[in-house]
Amino acid sequence: MIQVIKFPSRSDYSELCARPQIESSKIGSLIESIFNKVKTDKDKALISLTYEFEKREIDTILYTEKEIDDYSKATDDDLKIAIKIAFDNIYKFHEAQKLVEKRVETSPGVVCWQKSSPIEKVGIYIPGGTAPLFSTILMLAIPAKIAGCSEIVLCTPGIHPAIFYTAKLCGITKMCKVGGAQAIAALALGTPSIPKVYKIFGPGNQYVTAAKMHANSMGVAIDMPAGPSEVAIFADETSNARYVASDLLSQAEHGVDSQVFLVSTSETLIHDTIHELESQLIELPRKELAKEAILNSKFILVNSSDDAIDLLNEYAAEHLILACDDPEKISDKIINAGSIFLGHFTPESAGDYSSGTNHTLPTNGHARAYSGVNLDSFCKKITLQSISKSGLEILSKSIIPMAEAESLQAHANAVKVRLNNGL
């Protein structure tokens, strides 16, 4: 039975928005031993671990350019066109995020600015399994390329032709056959075949997630903490229950742990959506997964759009669909969300694939503090400053008393020696 909650009081919002506790994984020692093996035996460890965990025999670590070419050829022509449309839109949106350099004279003779510099070496992980997530290659490799990352290493056990096609299209610099925690270990530590990278991106199972956390604790940056995917929808009396149901299902089919959260000011809409869900669900190939996710979902009837906004800000959804009239009025008041989809013709699946926005987004309430992947995820912002002698003279009235009050005399001296003695 779908849970329908009517007019919850504000004191219940926090409880309503709580995600299921993710069991803190007990695989730490396994992950540590995988890292140790990769550190010691490098490429040889990758070959043996791939056989041990996947019963897959590989004799080299990287695909050759010719292999990538050959495997990509089996990609269907329509799919190539589809990928190219998505590529162009994602490229346009992320390119528009480039930093415009702005020099600020904070005080006469004191000029400060930021520059954006690519993270030189990045790693992208794409899982194997039933759904070949070539779309995630687009989402991670395109901004890496725009940022100017010189080494973009893709690790994947996946073998769908579109994975190879997309990798080639996006300018992946190295493509590696290894998957699982051992792939993350290789990216974090480096091997003769796989360069050590400074940041690791991409989804994965609990082993991959734990390995990314382990890499992070060693000082390698990661995209964001992982959690099950989720959608929240706000629907009012103008919403189309068929559309709303289709969006809920497109989230639910990801897996049994997918989070689905519907907030509405219309009881009729909730009723109709439940009816629509039943008829759309039976047609789905992944109906067993979707059904279980839907049974864990929450449908919440609220008194007003203001209540809905508060509840949605408390929830901090990865994806938030505003399936209502005048959605910008609502979105202006949303402060916590990964990505917002406005209006009746903006399904989440547009952003998952082709509209141009990124689909790597913060789950599990992390949207309260984290952004989704964007161009900045592949850059560092370096600050720069240039001060003239007269500029330093003005600043000295601030620097010297503050440094001395903090008992840092040498900090004050660095200004004093410059002002008493020209070059």
Place this chain on the structure above:
Amino acid sequence: MIQVIKFPSRSDYSELCARPQIESSKIGSLIESIFNKVKTDKDKALISLTYEFEKREIDTILYTEKEIDDYSKATDDDLKIAIKIAFDNIYKFHEAQKLVEKRVETSPGVVCWQKSSPIEKVGIYIPGGTAPLFSTILMLAIPAKIAGCSEIVLCTPGIHPAIFYTAKLCGITKMCKVGGAQAIAALALGTPSIPKVYKIFGPGNQYVTAAKMHANSMGVAIDMPAGPSEVAIFADETSNARYVASDLLSQAEHGVDSQVFLVSTSETLIHDTIHELESQLIELPRKELAKEAILNSKFILVNSSDDAIDLLNEYAAEHLILACDDPEKISDKIINAGSIFLGHFTPESAGDYSSGTNHTLPTNGHARAYSGVNLDSFCKKITLQSISKSGLEILSKSIIPMAEAESLQAHANAVKVRLNNGL
């Protein structure tokens, strides 16, 4: 003896740039027990832990507004002026970092954009101890205020009047007397007095650092991984050895683990700098600390500015001073650094206090992947999109084949139901 290394070969760069291994701290179980106590006994735990670790008796957790006012009054007038100058410059530089909204029509009828949204609740930690780091309050609270964070909680055991003055000036919303790992636990978990925050900023000792890592593993964001402070200086034959020595010392006085790294194309400059160091060092109140740090430093003579650039990019310094002529020619080629100081009159201490840039910067080589604190550190970027029916029709040629190739039929259906059936 200061280590002078002459004309190292490129294969030695990586070894030369390695930081001392930071011993992975063995205080994990202590930190966990502190978090458990704060989780169970909340404010009461904070009072008892403050007595246990610091022998400091507190009977309330927060300072009242009146207390903050009263304690701030002892701040010296010159120091108030000094702080206000710094405040204005930091404000100007960080305000200029605001996101300019840019709507991108990635495809006809498909409009995508980003908006910046403040992280609602943030925590700032400022250590107690000999050096009262009120300057760090400026660096963290000013961008939090500009971002629009509604709750800015300062935890500090520090009691210097300037800490209270700065907290008030910057609009801190709650000021808490508690320090150490228990303060971090309170920010991560929440207590009746201290709100649970979504991101924690600020420096601290090994206990604070370990507590921040623990909070991070629970899903609370943190500013960046911590490490000892460091400066790298590039100096050529135009550099003034007195200035260079003063900058090296202003880093060295932070502590014995401070990293000091001089790269020069001029042997004379290196020689003169060593001489200057000796005479400036004996005057310093913190000379014992500074001396030990200097003895661990590396002075490296290179053949050319190109060699220097490669070495400095490999090092990825927190602070990089380009004490040379035409420093922009060099800085354009620097891809890894926290903050860059250009020319002969731009000492690091300007950025530490008053020029406007932030002094919370990535150490320990993390500048390869991390930015220093900036306005974005206090915001999330939310993506938004609005698609018309005809816009979705065009995108459908991309979304549907991709979703079906990824075996996600419900994703394709969310588009299909919309195109077969108007509202």
